[in-house]
Amino acid sequence: MMVAQLSGGADLDFYIEGYAKFELFGQTLYMTTTHICLAIVFVIITAFAIIANRAIKKADVSKAPSGFVNVLELLVETLDNMLVNTMGAKHGLKFSNYIGSLFTLLLVCNLSGLLGLRPPTADFGVTFPLALISWFMIQYNGIKYQKWGKAKSLFEPIFLFFPINVISELSTPVSMSLRLFGNMFSGTIMMSLIYGLLGKIAIIWPSALHAYLDVFAGALQAYVFIMLTMVFVSNQIGEET
Template identity: 50%
Template sequence: MVLADADFMIHGVFKYTLFGQELYITTTHVAMFIVTILILIVMICAHHKMKHAEQIPGTFQNIIEMYVQTIDNMVATIMGRNARRFVNYICTVFMFILFCNLSGLLGLRPPTADYGVTLPLGLITFALVQGCGIAKNKGKHFTNLAKPVPLLLPINVIGEIAVPLSLSLRLFGNIMSGTVMMGLIYGLLPIFFKLGIPSVLHIYFDIFSGAIQTYVFCMLTMVYINDKIADE
C-alpha cells in the first residue's frame, strides 16, 4: 500500500478476556471517555455559574444561555405543545453528538465514526418513537400499520424499522467519510505541510459537517416523535 501511514481505522488499545471471549478497549472507548469527561467538566462549570447568575451576563454565562435558548426554540417550533416533555432528551443528545463530532479537532478519532456508537443512538430514538406511539394511541398504534389497506402492512413495518437504520447510517457515514478523507490527506502530505493545509479541511469536515449532522439527527428525532404524538 502506498499510503502506509494513512491511519483512520479503529484500533484496540487494551485486550482483556471476558467469558472466554477476547475483547478490546478500542480507540472509540478512549475517545468517548475523554468526551464524556469534557462534557462533565463543562456542565459542572455551567451549573456552578448559573447558581450565581449575574444580572449582566459574562461570556460563559452568555454562551450557556444562548445554547439553552437555541435548543428550546428549535424544539418548540417542531413540537409545539409537547416541547417541554422532550427538550431535556434532545438537549442531551445534541450535546453528546456535537462534542463527539468536534473531538476530531483534538486529534481523537471521533466516536461517532464507529457504527457501534451511532446504532444505539438510533435505537434509542426508535424505542422513544414506538413508546410514544403506544402511550398515545394504545392498541391503535399497531392497527394503524395496516392502514389505509391491509396490503400495505409489510411496507409500513419496513418503514418503521428503517428509521433507526437510516438515522444511524446517516450520522456514521458523514463522520466516517470525513475521518477517511482526513486520514488519507494526512497520509498523503509530506510532514512539512501537515501543519497548515489540513486545518481548512478540519473546519469543513469536523466543524461544519459535524454541526450540521448533529442538527439533522436531533431534527429528525423530533420529527419522527412528533409524527406519533401530534393531535390529528
C-alpha cells in the same frame, strides 16, 4: 514513488484499534480507540457541565447576566425555541432533557476530530445504539399517544401494506445511524488520507478541510440527528401545534 516521497513515512490510521484485551463471560473484548475517545469526550462534557453549574449558581439574579452565563442562557433558550417550534408548545419541552444531552454528546463527539482524536461517531457501534434509543422513544410515544391507532396505522391504506409498513418502521434506526456514521467516517478517511499520503506538505491548508469535514459536517449531522428524532416523535404524537 511519488506517494512515498510525499507521505513522510506516515501510515493511514483510520482503523479502530484494540489497545487492551480482556476476557468477560468467555468473550474476548477489546478496549478500542472508540472507548478512549468517548472517555475523553465524557471528561470534556462533564468539565463543561460542572463549570456551567458553578457559574449559574454564582450568578446574581437581580442583575442582568453577563459573559459566560449569557452564553449558557442563549444555548438553553435556542434549544427550547427549537423544541417548541418543531414539536409544539404542549409536548415540546418534555423532551428537552433527551434532545439537549443527545445534541451535546453528538456535537462534542463530531468536533473531537479537531483535537486529533478519532471521532467516536465514526464507529457504527456508537451510532447504532444512539439511533436505537431514539427509535424506542419514538415507538414508545407512538403507543402512548395513539394507543390502538398505532397498530392500525401499520395496516394502512389496506392490510396488504403490512410488511412494507413494518419495514419502513424498522429501517428508521438503520438509516439514522448510517447517515451519521457515513458522514463522520468519510470525513475521518479523507483527513487520514490527507495526513497519511501528503504528510510532508500538509502544513496549513488542511485546516480548510477540517472546517468543512469536521466542523460543518459534524455540526450539521448532529443537528440533523436531533431534528429527525424530534420530527419522528412529533409525528407519532400526532397533534398539531
